[in-house]
Amino acid sequence: MTRSDDKRSHLSMLMRVIAVLFAFTLVAAACGGDDDDSTSTSDEPADQPADEAADEPADEPADEPADEPADEPAAEDPYDAAFNELLAAAQEEGECTIYSSNNGDNLNIIADVVEDAYGIDVTMVRMVDGDTIARIDVELETDTAGADLVIMASKSWVNDNIGNYLDPTASPEIAGLGEYNAEVYVKDNYFEVGAAVLTFAWNTDLVPDGISDIDELLDPAFADGKVGLIDVAIAPVIVDFYLWVEETYGEEYLPSLAAQEPRIYPSSFPTGEALIAGEIYATIFATPSQLVPAAAEGAPVDFGFSTKGAWGAKYFGLIPRTAANPACAALVANYMLTAEGQETLMGAAGTVVPTPSSFILNENVRDQDLAAQQPGPVAEYNAKWDEWFR
Numbered sequence: 001m002t003r004s005d006d007k008r009s010h011l012s013m014l015m016r017v018i019a020v021l022f023a024f025t026l027v028a029a030a031c032g033g034d035d036d037d038s039t040s041t042s043d044e045p046a047d048q049p050a051d052e053a054a055d056e057p058a059d060e061p062a063d064e065p066a067d068e069p070a071d072e073p074a075a076e077d078p079y080d081a082a083f084n085e086l087l088a089a090a091q092e093e094g095e096c097t098i099y100s101s102n103n104g105d106n107l108n109i110i111a112d113v114v115e116d117a118y119g120i121d122v123t124m125v126r127m128v129d130g131d132t133i134a135r136i137d138v139e140l141e142t143d144t145a146g147a148d149l150v151i152m153a154s155k156s157w158v159n160d161n162i163g164n165y166l167d168p169t170a171s172p173e174i175a176g177l178g179e180y181n182a183e184v185y186v187k188d189n190y191f192e193v194g195a196a197v198l199t200f201a202w203n204t205d206l207v208p209d210g211i212s213d214i215d216e217l218l219d220p221a222f223a224d225g226k227v228g229l230i231d232v233a234i235a236p237v238i239v240d241f242y243l244w245v246e247e248t249y250g251e252e253y254l255p256s257l258a259a260q261e262p263r264i265y266p267s268s269f270p271t272g273e274a275l276i277a278g279e280i281y282a283t284i285f286a287t288p289s290q291l292v293p294a295a296a297e298g299a300p301v302d303f304g305f306s307t308k309g310a311w312g313a314k315y316f317g318l319i320p321r322t323a324a325n326p327a328c329a330a331l332v333a334n335y336m337l338t339a340e341g342q343e344t345l346m347g348a349a350g351t352v353v354p355t356p357s358s359f360i361l362n363e364n365v366r367d368q369d370l371a372a373q374q375p376g377p378v379a380e381y382n383a384k385w386d387e388w389f390r
Contacts, residue, residue: 082172089327096328100151129235149329156373171334195350201286201303228283236373258388289347
């Protein structure tokens with residue numbers, strides 16, 4: 001078909017106008033005008049400008065700041081940093097010696113854990129407080145290395161010797177970086193380790209009905225050596241226990257109990273052993289931390305708590321100034337103050353952090369009457385006690 005030149009010219013112009021209008025419509029759609037759901041009949045021209053405009057500015061700034069922080073090393077946790085520094089110092093020392101009146105079996109487990117985990121030799125010397133005080137006094141007076149860590153319940157001695165302790169805060173727990181409440185439990189370079197909660201107990205074979213409180217031990221059925229007592233002379237803290245008994249059960253209770261002719265033992269642990277063996281029927285001074293595992297293994301023992309309350313002896317830890325291995329001492333103390341260490345060391349007793357088997361937190365254990373534990377009052381009370389029981 002042939003067309004005239006004029007028609008071709010008009011048609012060409014019309015097509016150019018349509019093309020311009022069509023291109024303008026595409027550009028407007030790409031720039032996102034109104035929320036128009038209509039789409040272009042040609043996908044390529046519409047999509048390409050939108051992708052380029054969105055991708056080019058977004059990719060470059062987003063990549064650069066995201067990469068910079070990832071390249072920086074993560075800061076070391078303060079607890080881990082303090083612990084690693086302590087561990088290195090303790091391993092350089094290589095050994096330490098602990099004097100403690102805690103349960104000997106529990107102490108040996110602590111020693112094994114520390115030795116296996118960190119390659120350090122730990123010697124546990126289990127002594128009653130009276131023997132510990134006699135030995136550590138000599139070491140301090142002669143500037144002789146012996147104990148690297150001391151744990152005892154005689155707060156009067158601890159208070160009287162505050163100037164003889166090293167700073168224990170190389171331990172991250174004692175420094176307040178862990179679960180241990182350093183604000184409550186750390187005082188003047190010594191620290192609370194737990195509490196021996198003492199209460200009445202009985203042999204279930206010999207006393208199948210059990211007892212509900214210690215006043216039942218005045219029954220004639222418990223006469224002639226069937227009741228076990230702890231010797232008041234072993235440590236000043238025991239004076240506080242007997243004072244609590246008098247305050248709770250009346251001043252006539254102990255003289256009446258003395259008439260039952262009880263057996264006297266040098267600490268709670270031989271008392272517990274006598275109870276397990278059936279040597280005695282009952283006692284007013286037993287530690288659940290000893291009896292719970294014994295009962296779990298089949299020993300015929302049980303214990304109870306009076307509605308009038310229970311007495312506990314807080315344990316205090318210190319690093320004497322004569323310690324040859326203070327870092328190792330702080331490392332052992334640090335483990336003792338963790339939940340795992342408390343469960344092993346204190347067991348069913350008073351603890352400084354919550355554990356599955358603890359009965360009470362240390363902050364809720366009665367504070368001792370320190371005035372009654374001074375040499376004069378202690379000697380006076382011991383003489384009165386001896387008149388009753390010896």
